[in-house]
Amino acid sequence: LRRIVELYRTNPIAKDIVAKIHRLAEKLRARLGDEPVKIMDFCGTHEWTITHFGLRSLMPSNVELVAGPGCPVCITPAYYIDVAIKLALDGITVYTYGDAYKLPGSAHRGSGKPRSLAEARAAGGSIEVVYSVVDAVKRARETGKESVFLAVGFETTAPATASAVARRMAPRNLTFINVHRLTPPIMRHVFEVHKKRIPIRGVIAPGHVSTITGAKAWKFVPEEYGIPTVVAGFEPIDVLLAILEILRQLVAGEAKLVNEYTRAVTWEGNTAAQRAINECCEVVDAAWRGLGFVPKSGLAFRDKYAEYDALRQYGIPELTPERFSYDLPPGCRCAEVTLGLAKPTDCPHFLRGCTPANPYGPCMVSSEGTCAVWARYGGGG
Ligand code: SF4
Numbered sequence: 001l002r003r004i005v006e007l008y009r010t011n012p013i014a015k016d017i018v019a020k021i022h023r024l025a026e027k028l029r030a031r032l033g034d035e036p037v038k039i040m041d042f043c044g045t046h047e048w049t050i051t052h053f054g055l056r057s058l059m060p061s062n063v064e065l066v067a068g069p070g071c072p073v074c075i076t077p078a079y080y081i082d083v084a085i086k087l088a089l090d091g092i093t094v095y096t097y098g099d100a101y102k103l104p105g106s107a108h109r110g111s112g113k114p115r116s117l118a119e120a121r122a123a124g125g126s127i128e129v130v131y132s133v134v135d136a137v138k139r140a141r142e143t144g145k146e147s148v149f150l151a152v153g154f155e156t157t158a159p160a161t162a163s164a165v166a167r168r169m170a171p172r173n174l175t176f177i178n179v180h181r182l183t184p185p186i187m188r189h190v191f192e193v194h195k196k197r198i199p200i201r202g203v204i205a206p207g208h209v210s211t212i213t214g215a216k217a218w219k220f221v222p223e224e225y226g227i228p229t230v231v232a233g234f235e236p237i238d239v240l241l242a243i244l245e246i247l248r249q250l251v252a253g254e255a256k257l258v259n260e261y262t263r264a265v266t267w268e269g270n271t272a273a274q275r276a277i278n279e280c281c282e283v284v285d286a287a288w289r290g291l292g293f294v295p296k297s298g299l300a301f302r303d304k305y306a307e308y309d310a311l312r313q314y315g316i317p318e319l320t321p322e323r324f325s326y327d328l329p330p331g332c333r334c335a336e337v338t339l340g341l342a343k344p345t346d347c348p349h350f351l352r353g354c355t356p357a358n359p360y361g362p363c364m365v366s367s368e369g370t371c372a373v374w375a376r377y378g379g380g381g
Helices: 002-007 011-032 044-052 078-089 117-122 133-143 158-166 183-195 207-213 220-225 236-252 271-280 303-308 334-339 370-377
Strands: 037-041 063-067 093-097 127-130 147-153 174-180 200-205 229-231 257-259 281-288 292-301
Touching: 011 037, 011 236, 037 044, 037 236, 044 063, 044 207, 044 236, 044 370, 063 236, 078 093, 078 117, 078 147, 078 174, 093 133, 117 127, 127 133, 133 147, 133 158, 133 174, 147 158, 158 174, 158 271, 158 292, 158 303, 174 292, 174 303, 183 200, 183 207, 183 220, 183 292, 183 334, 200 207, 200 236, 207 271, 229 236, 271 281, 292 303, 334 370
Parallel strands: 037 063, 037 200, 093 127, 093 147, 147 174, 200 229, 229 257
Antiparallel strands: 281 292
């Protein structure tokens, strides 16, 4: 495994690819003039690779790498954090992934109310950080206590939640706040937003999500939007190859879907995981933090699994478009960062009142959040 990783980090290979990228970018400059060639990554780990390895600094001046909505914690609506905090303070044990532990809800700083599950725990709430839904199931069985799992994530974590519910592995004392979201619909939403501005000309499709959905999930991007798309792995050379392929297609006037990450991603994806999701959940319109409702972008438990739905079990209303209100703290620009319309450094709070140790907005919480990545490694290139 180490040999494979080293191969994808080899300097001479990277230099060769970067030189080719520069040659292709020159051809595009002749065609597009000063307009930047915007390439969006749709996965927080790709943004990590780009930033951690300084790939932006290797790009030609007319190629702009833009982070997209690739962090599931960042886009989890504040409403569900508020619900989890309330339940924890009511004495129900809340299990959460570590990534979501510090995620702020809707309470303002200095209001005296807990803003996150971390603060709720300090205020006496019963909260445990777990690595997976399997841990939550195990802990709920061991303790026998009334418990709730805050189930956030994209297609990558949804199958584990779905399996626990559909196979009825979860004990009766464990229910779920289901905040799973789907990535293809948000990609459509992003394209529509960017259409009215400088368009996105290439997409680095998410590698982890694609292991579940299969590369086929992205064929609509070149077919309907005419945007070259590459499913890529997470080593620097994976990402550079994806950029090279996108530029090659742009120069050739093509728009195709290419799977660079064949060592992990197939065309069909993980069909067993897809079946588990379909068995357990239906696709619904769902809210994204700071953005509002996006059609058919969320998963909700089917009625036959209603007993696992924490909101239904505790009589808490589901978030609806009427109930949704703008849920970012004042001045936080996470909505624009999530859509690739602003950089973290455009935000007045960045590394001032908002740091990884003390996050003010949601994009600074998770290790996959664009602001957190830029804060740790510097993203400007
Ligand atoms: Fe939001 Fe903090 Fe990022 Fe600003 S720096 S956009 S407040 S997360």
